[in-house]
Amino acid sequence: MWKEFREFALKGSVLDMAVGLIIGAAFGKIITSFVSDILMPPIGLLLAKVDFANLFVSLDGTRYASLADAQAAGAATLNYGLFINVVIDFLITAFILFLIIKQVNRLRKPAPLPVEPETKDCPYCKMAVSAAATRCPYCTSELE
Numbered sequence: 001m002w003k004e005f006r007e008f009a010l011k012g013s014v015l016d017m018a019v020g021l022i023i024g025a026a027f028g029k030i031i032t033s034f035v036s037d038i039l040m041p042p043i044g045l046l047l048a049k050v051d052f053a054n055l056f057v058s059l060d061g062t063r064y065a066s067l068a069d070a071q072a073a074g075a076a077t078l079n080y081g082l083f084i085n086v087v088i089d090f091l092i093t094a095f096i097l098f099l100i101i102k103q104v105n106r107l108r109k110p111a112p113l114p115v116e117p118e119t120k121d122c123p124y125c126k127m128a129v130s131a132a133a134t135r136c137p138y139c140t141s142e143l144e
Contacts (some may be wrong), residue, residue: 028093035089055081 008014036053044050057078070077070108080124119128125139134143 010080031093031096035092036085039088039092052081052084055079055084078124 009132040052044052057080058070059065059076059078062065062070062073062075064073064144065081066076067077067081116131118131120131120133121127121137122129122139122141122143124141125136127136127138129136129138129143135141136143
């Protein structure tokens with residue numbers, strides 16, 4: 001069983017997948033940082049100095065100055081600002097992955113065109129004749 005697992009784990013596709021997952025996780029962290037640290041602050045500034053990370057609704061009805069205060073008090077909250085950040089994070093990641101996959105598909109070689117066979121078999125004598133032949137040179141039968 002150990003031998004089978006080792007063979008499976010060392011296959012090229014499994015190793016490629018593992019590398020892809022690690023790079024994807026690092027890429028996700030970069031996008032998350034971009035959204036929360038670079039993209040959302042100017043958007044919040046344009047929208048009357050709103051900090052999306054602090055947009056929440058307290059379910060116990062008490063008003064808190066910030067999400068951190070509500071969490072420190074142990075209040076149940078709906079954190080819709082954080083959800084907006086995650087949705088924007090996902091959309092940017094999905095768009096960038098779309099662009100990458102589009103480029104990879106463009107760089108791949110196109111599938112070879114099907115090649116017409118150079119010969120065909122005579123239906124009467126079963127000999128190989130030219131595909132352009134209209135009469136079999138062996139049995140002189142007319143070919144379609």
